[in-house]
Amino acid sequence: MSAEKTPIPLGSNFIRAIVEKDLEQGVYKSRQWAGSPGDATHHAAGQPDPAKIRTRFPPEPNGYLHIGHAKSIFLNFGLARDYGGVCHLRFDDTNPEKESQEYVDSITDTVKWLGFDWQTPAGSYMFFASNYFDFMYRAAESLIEHGHAYVDSQTAEEMRVSRGTLTEAGKNSPWRDRTVAENLSLFREMRDGQHADGSLVLRAKIDMASANINLRDPAVYRIKRAHHHNTGDTWCIYPMYTFAHPIEDALEQITHSICTLEFEDQRPFYDWILGRLAEAGLLADPLPKQYEFARLNLTYVMLSKRKLIELVENKHVNGWDDPRLPTIAGTRRRGYVAAGFKLFTDRIGVSKADSWIEYTILEDCMREVLNEASERRIAVLDPIKLVIDNYADNQTEDCFAPNHPLKPELGKRVVPLTKTLWIEREDFMEVPSKGYFRLTPEGMVRLRYGYVVKCTGCEKDTEGNVTVVHCEYLPDTKSGTPGSDSVKVKGNIHWVSVAHACAAEVRLYDRLFKVAHPGAGDTDYLNDINPESVKVISVQLEPSLKDAKPEDKFQFERHGYFVADSRDSRSGQPVFNRTVTLRDAWQK
C-alpha cells in the first residue's frame, strides 16, 4: 500500500471518530448482555454482547417529535446500523406530571415512519425508564449507605438560596450530616408516603463549593404524588433526570450516550453516579460515556418544545400535525418524506458548533427525493380559459403525458384535449415583461403534450382583468407525431380540458414565521408568525387525479410537489397540500 492519505469518508464527524477509535481499541469488547436491561450481576450471567455498540434515542413522552429529534434519531440509529450495533428506543418517563400514552404512541409512530425499528430478530429494543424504578430506588439506598446521599429537609426556596450563585460558593445544608441510619429511614418513609410532596428531597452529597453548580449536591429523588402512565400509583417518589439517565444507560449497556450540548455541564455528575454505583458493585465496567453535539437550529422555524406546545394549545395552528409545524407528524402531512430527512441529516453533519441551518436546505432535500420518486400530473392552480378557435367544437383528442420524464418505464397516461382549456393566469401576459416567453398576443407557445398554438387575443371584464384568451392551433405540431417540432417555441404551458377537469381544493403552505430567527432578542415569537402561512385555493386538476388516495404524492408540473391530505381527502374528492414548490429561476 502506498502512503496516500485515506479519503475522508462522507459524513465523517467527531462522534463517528470516537466510535471508530473505541472499536479499534476494543474498549467495549468485554461487555456482557443478558438479553434484557439489568444490573451488573444480571449481565454477568449473560453472553458477550453481540452488539458492537449500543446507542439510544431517549425522548420524554411529553410532546410530539420534531425535526430536531429526527437529527438525533438518524444519528443514534445510524451509528448503530453502521457499526454493527443496536439502538434502543427508550422513553425517559421519570416525570409523571408531563407524560402520557398519547405521546408514547406518537413517538413510536414517528420513529417507525422514519424507517427505524426496535423490533429485531434478537428481541425488542423498546424500553421505559420507569421500568427501572426498582433499581433506581436500590441505587439511591446504596448511595445513602455509602454516605454519598442525604435527605434534605430544606424547602425548595432554601435550597435555591443556599446553592450560591455562578460566582459564589453555596452553603451546606443544615441536614447534610444526618447519619446513614437516619437518612435511610427518612428515605424509606418518603417512599412509603409518610411525607408531603416537596417536604423532603434526597440529594447527592458532593460539594456545595463546586465551580460546577450541577455538582452542588443535586437533587436525585423528589416526592410527587402523581399517576404515572406506566407505573400507575406504585410510587410517590420519582428520580430526577440527572440521576436516572446514567442509570438507564448503564442498565441497557449503552456504550455511547449521545445528547445535546446543554447537558455538557452534567457529564461530571453522570460519571460520578456511575462511578459510585460501580464501586458498590451494582454496575460493571466498562461504563457508558456521554457525548454532546449541537442541537439543530433551523431558520424560520420554531423548534422549542415549550413554544410548540404553546402554538398547538393556543390554536395558532390546527393540532400537532398541522402541515406548517416542524413536527414530524406535521411535515409528513405536508408531504415531506423520510428519505428527505435522511438526506438532510447527512447533509448538515454533526458537530459541537452552534449553527443555524438555512431552511432551504431541508426543502432542497425534499425536492431532491421527491423529484426522483414522484409521478408527474397536471394541475391549473389559478385558472383562466383558453379557447382554441380553430378547433372543432365537439372534438376530444387523446394526448399522452409521461408519468415521469426520467423513468419511461412508468408509462404514460392520457390527457384529453378539447377546444376549451384551463390554463394558468400567469401564463398569459398582454404586455409581456422582458424575458417572458409564455403566451402573449401574437406569440406562440406549446400546449404541453399537445399542439403549438398562436395567440389571437383576449377578452376582459369591465375591470380590465383577462377572462378568456383566444388562440389557434397548428395542426402539424402535435407532440409525439413526426415533424411535431418543425415549429420551435421556447414556451411550454400546461393545461386541463374544461370539460374533463376535476375541481379541487389545494392548500398552499408557506413558512409559519416571517423572520429567520423568530423571537430573537427578547421579542415575542408570536409577533413573527406569518399571517399568510396558508392559502386555500380552488384549482382544476387533470382527470386522473380524481382518484388520488390520502398521502399520494405527485409533482404538479411547473408548480411543485403536492400530497393528498391524509385527513381531509375524500374518495373522488382529494384535497392537496403543497409540499414545496419547484425551484424557479424566473420568478423570485
Add this chain to the structure above:
RNA sequence: UGGGGAGUCGCCAAGUUGGUUAAGGCACUGGGUUUUGAUCCCAGCAUCCGAAGGUUCGAGUCCUUCCUCCUCAGCCA
C-alpha cells in the same frame, strides 16, 4: 467578574500525531442538454482558517494574550 463549550468561504462542515496546492455539500456565478423557466451535465467559487504576537525549515493544527458567541444557579428533561 465562576464553571463548561464553540469560533475554517453566504449556510453547514472535514481537517489523525504540525509537512508543503485548506475535503465535501448547499447556495451562488458562467456554459451545455431539455416539450417542466424543473431535473441533469460541465466549469468557477477561502494565499486563507475569530484577532494579535510567538515557537518552527514548515502551523488551521503547538505556546501566549485578547475578542466574540453559546451554556449552567428546576424538587424539568
